[in-house]
Amino acid sequence: MGRTKEFDYEQVLHKAMLVFWEKGYEATSIPDLVKAMGISRSSMYETFVDKETLYVQAFKHYKKVWERKRTLLRQATSVKEGVRQYFDLHIAGAYDEAYPKGCLVTNTIVSADSPHQEFHQLTRESLNELERLFYELLKKGQQSGEISPDKDIKVLTSLLLHLNHGINVVARSTSDRRAAEDMIAAVIEML
Numbered sequence: 001m002g003r004t005k006e007f008d009y010e011q012v013l014h015k016a017m018l019v020f021w022e023k024g025y026e027a028t029s030i031p032d033l034v035k036a037m038g039i040s041r042s043s044m045y046e047t048f049v050d051k052e053t054l055y056v057q058a059f060k061h062y063k064k065v066w067e068r069k070r071t072l073l074r075q076a077t078s079v080k081e082g083v084r085q086y087f088d089l090h091i092a093g094a095y096d097e098a099y100p101k102g103c104l105v106t107n108t109i110v111s112a113d114s115p116h117q118e119f120h121q122l123t124r125e126s127l128n129e130l131e132r133l134f135y136e137l138l139k140k141g142q143q144s145g146e147i148s149p150d151k152d153i154k155v156l157t158s159l160l161l162h163l164n165h166g167i168n169v170v171a172r173s174t175s176d177r178r179a180a181e182d183m184i185a186a187v188i189e190m191l
Helices: 009-023 030-037 041-048 051-065 067-075 079-094 104-111 117-144 153-171 178-190
Strands: none
Touching (some): 009 030, 009 051, 030 041, 051 067, 051 104, 067 079, 067 117, 079 117, 079 153, 079 178, 104 117, 104 153, 117 153
16 A cells, blocks of 8 residues: 555544544545545545545554553553543543544444445454453452452453443433443442
8 A cells, every 4th residue: 555745644544534433434435535634536546545445544543543542451450440541531532522423443333334344353353352451451350359259250341341332322322421421430339
Protein backbone atom coordinates (compact mmCIF):
# COMPACT_ATOMS: atom_id res chain seq x y z
CA MET A 1 0.00 0.00 0.00
CA GLY A 2 1.69 3.18 -1.17
CA ARG A 3 1.55 6.32 0.90
CA THR A 4 1.50 9.64 -0.83
CA LYS A 5 3.09 12.70 0.81
CA GLU A 6 0.33 15.10 -0.17
CA PHE A 7 -1.52 14.53 3.14
CA ASP A 8 -1.04 13.34 6.71
CA TYR A 9 -1.80 9.60 6.51
CA GLU A 10 -2.82 9.18 10.17
CA GLN A 11 -5.08 12.24 10.09
CA VAL A 12 -6.81 11.09 6.90
CA LEU A 13 -7.19 7.57 8.29
CA HIS A 14 -8.68 9.04 11.48
CA LYS A 15 -11.28 10.93 9.44
CA ALA A 16 -12.18 7.77 7.51
CA MET A 17 -12.49 5.90 10.80
CA LEU A 18 -15.02 8.47 12.03
CA VAL A 19 -17.16 8.09 8.90
CA PHE A 20 -17.18 4.28 9.12
CA TRP A 21 -17.87 4.50 12.87
CA GLU A 22 -20.86 6.75 12.34
CA LYS A 23 -22.39 5.21 9.20
CA GLY A 24 -21.17 1.62 9.10
CA TYR A 25 -19.32 -0.02 6.25
CA GLU A 26 -22.20 -0.58 3.81
CA ALA A 27 -23.80 2.86 4.30
CA THR A 28 -20.50 4.67 3.79
CA SER A 29 -19.96 5.71 0.19
CA ILE A 30 -16.73 6.60 -1.57
CA PRO A 31 -17.92 10.23 -1.88
CA ASP A 32 -18.56 10.27 1.90
CA LEU A 33 -15.02 9.11 2.51
CA VAL A 34 -13.32 11.42 0.02
CA LYS A 35 -15.21 14.42 1.38
CA ALA A 36 -14.44 13.62 5.03
CA MET A 37 -10.81 12.75 4.35
CA GLY A 38 -10.25 15.86 2.26
CA ILE A 39 -8.36 14.00 -0.45
CA SER A 40 -9.04 13.19 -4.08
CA ARG A 41 -10.63 9.93 -5.13
CA SER A 42 -7.43 8.95 -6.94
CA SER A 43 -5.34 9.64 -3.83
CA MET A 44 -7.70 7.49 -1.80
CA TYR A 45 -7.36 4.59 -4.22
CA GLU A 46 -3.57 5.05 -4.59
CA THR A 47 -3.12 5.01 -0.83
CA PHE A 48 -5.77 2.56 0.37
CA VAL A 49 -6.50 0.47 -2.78
CA ASP A 50 -10.24 0.12 -2.12
CA LYS A 51 -13.01 0.76 0.41
CA GLU A 52 -12.55 -2.62 2.10
CA THR A 53 -8.82 -2.09 2.64
CA LEU A 54 -9.49 1.41 3.94
CA TYR A 55 -12.04 0.01 6.38
CA VAL A 56 -9.57 -2.56 7.70
CA GLN A 57 -6.94 0.17 8.16
CA ALA A 58 -9.51 2.43 9.87
CA PHE A 59 -10.52 -0.44 12.19
CA LYS A 60 -6.88 -1.03 13.16
CA HIS A 61 -6.44 2.71 13.67
CA TYR A 62 -9.47 2.71 15.98
CA LYS A 63 -7.93 -0.05 18.09
CA LYS A 64 -4.68 1.92 18.30
CA VAL A 65 -6.50 5.12 19.32
CA TRP A 66 -8.31 3.33 22.15
CA GLU A 67 -5.43 1.06 23.20
CA ARG A 68 -5.02 3.04 26.42
CA LYS A 69 -8.21 1.43 27.77
CA ARG A 70 -6.71 -2.02 27.39
CA THR A 71 -3.43 -0.80 28.85
CA LEU A 72 -5.31 0.15 32.02
CA LEU A 73 -6.39 -3.48 32.39
CA ARG A 74 -2.89 -4.82 31.70
CA GLN A 75 -1.20 -2.48 34.18
CA ALA A 76 -3.81 -2.47 36.95
CA THR A 77 -2.45 -3.26 40.39
CA SER A 78 -5.98 -3.55 41.80
CA VAL A 79 -8.81 -5.37 40.04
CA LYS A 80 -11.50 -2.97 41.20
CA GLU A 81 -9.44 0.10 40.39
CA GLY A 82 -8.44 -1.32 36.99
CA VAL A 83 -12.05 -2.12 36.10
CA ARG A 84 -13.18 1.31 37.36
CA GLN A 85 -10.52 3.15 35.35
CA TYR A 86 -11.25 1.09 32.25
CA PHE A 87 -14.99 1.75 32.39
CA ASP A 88 -14.55 5.42 33.31
CA LEU A 89 -12.59 5.87 30.09
CA HIS A 90 -14.90 3.57 28.16
CA ILE A 91 -18.06 5.42 29.19
CA ALA A 92 -16.44 8.80 28.56
CA GLY A 93 -15.56 7.65 25.03
CA ALA A 94 -18.94 6.09 24.32
CA TYR A 95 -20.71 9.33 25.22
CA ASP A 96 -18.11 11.81 23.92
CA GLU A 97 -19.76 14.32 21.58
CA ALA A 98 -16.52 14.58 19.56
CA TYR A 99 -16.98 11.00 18.37
CA PRO A 100 -19.82 9.02 16.87
CA LYS A 101 -21.81 7.28 19.58
CA GLY A 102 -20.84 3.87 20.83
CA CYS A 103 -17.80 2.06 19.48
CA LEU A 104 -16.62 1.10 16.00
CA VAL A 105 -16.10 -2.54 17.04
CA THR A 106 -19.55 -2.85 18.63
CA ASN A 107 -21.22 -0.98 15.78
CA THR A 108 -19.59 -3.36 13.30
CA ILE A 109 -20.84 -6.37 15.25
CA VAL A 110 -24.36 -5.01 15.72
CA SER A 111 -24.83 -3.83 12.15
CA ALA A 112 -23.48 -7.09 10.72
CA ASP A 113 -23.97 -5.39 7.39
CA SER A 114 -20.88 -6.70 5.72
CA PRO A 115 -20.24 -10.09 4.18
CA HIS A 116 -16.48 -9.52 4.43
CA GLN A 117 -14.88 -12.32 6.41
CA GLU A 118 -11.91 -10.14 7.37
CA PHE A 119 -14.25 -7.72 9.19
CA HIS A 120 -15.75 -10.58 11.18
CA GLN A 121 -12.27 -11.84 12.02
CA LEU A 122 -11.19 -8.39 13.23
CA THR A 123 -14.20 -8.08 15.53
CA ARG A 124 -13.75 -11.63 16.87
CA GLU A 125 -10.10 -10.92 17.64
CA SER A 126 -11.04 -7.69 19.39
CA LEU A 127 -13.68 -9.43 21.52
CA ASN A 128 -11.32 -12.29 22.37
CA GLU A 129 -8.55 -9.91 23.39
CA LEU A 130 -10.78 -7.88 25.68
CA GLU A 131 -12.24 -11.04 27.20
CA ARG A 132 -8.73 -12.35 27.85
CA LEU A 133 -7.67 -9.07 29.51
CA PHE A 134 -10.71 -9.03 31.80
CA TYR A 135 -10.11 -12.69 32.72
CA GLU A 136 -6.40 -12.18 33.43
CA LEU A 137 -7.13 -9.20 35.66
CA LEU A 138 -9.81 -11.09 37.59
CA LYS A 139 -7.51 -14.13 37.92
CA LYS A 140 -4.76 -11.88 39.27
CA GLY A 141 -7.31 -10.50 41.73
CA GLN A 142 -8.17 -13.99 42.93
CA GLN A 143 -4.50 -14.82 43.37
CA SER A 144 -3.90 -11.65 45.40
CA GLY A 145 -7.02 -12.19 47.52
CA GLU A 146 -8.82 -9.11 46.22
CA ILE A 147 -11.43 -11.36 44.56
CA SER A 148 -12.91 -14.18 46.59
CA PRO A 149 -11.84 -17.66 45.41
CA ASP A 150 -15.50 -18.73 45.32
CA LYS A 151 -16.32 -16.14 42.62
CA ASP A 152 -16.68 -17.61 39.14
CA ILE A 153 -14.31 -15.39 37.21
CA LYS A 154 -15.39 -16.84 33.86
CA VAL A 155 -18.93 -15.59 34.55
CA LEU A 156 -17.58 -12.23 35.78
CA THR A 157 -15.43 -11.95 32.66
CA SER A 158 -18.47 -12.55 30.47
CA LEU A 159 -20.43 -9.98 32.48
CA LEU A 160 -17.75 -7.31 32.00
CA LEU A 161 -17.44 -8.05 28.28
CA HIS A 162 -21.20 -7.85 27.75
CA LEU A 163 -21.48 -4.67 29.81
CA ASN A 164 -18.72 -3.14 27.73
CA HIS A 165 -20.61 -3.70 24.49
CA GLY A 166 -24.03 -3.05 26.01
CA ILE A 167 -22.88 0.42 27.05
CA ASN A 168 -21.85 1.08 23.45
CA VAL A 169 -25.25 0.07 22.09
CA VAL A 170 -27.17 2.14 24.65
CA ALA A 171 -24.92 5.16 24.07
CA ARG A 172 -26.13 5.28 20.46
CA SER A 173 -29.69 5.99 21.61
CA THR A 174 -29.36 8.01 24.81
CA SER A 175 -27.12 10.71 26.22
CA ASP A 176 -27.69 9.62 29.85
CA ARG A 177 -24.32 8.24 30.82
CA ARG A 178 -25.23 8.31 34.52
CA ALA A 179 -27.08 4.99 34.23
CA ALA A 180 -23.95 3.34 32.79
CA GLU A 181 -21.78 4.82 35.54
CA ASP A 182 -24.18 3.61 38.25
CA MET A 183 -24.28 0.15 36.71
CA ILE A 184 -20.49 -0.14 36.67
CA ALA A 185 -20.28 1.06 40.28
CA ALA A 186 -22.71 -1.71 41.24
CA VAL A 187 -20.71 -4.32 39.32
CA ILE A 188 -17.47 -3.24 40.99
CA GLU A 189 -19.15 -3.68 44.37
CA MET A 190 -20.04 -7.24 43.33
CA LEU A 191 -16.44 -8.11 42.61
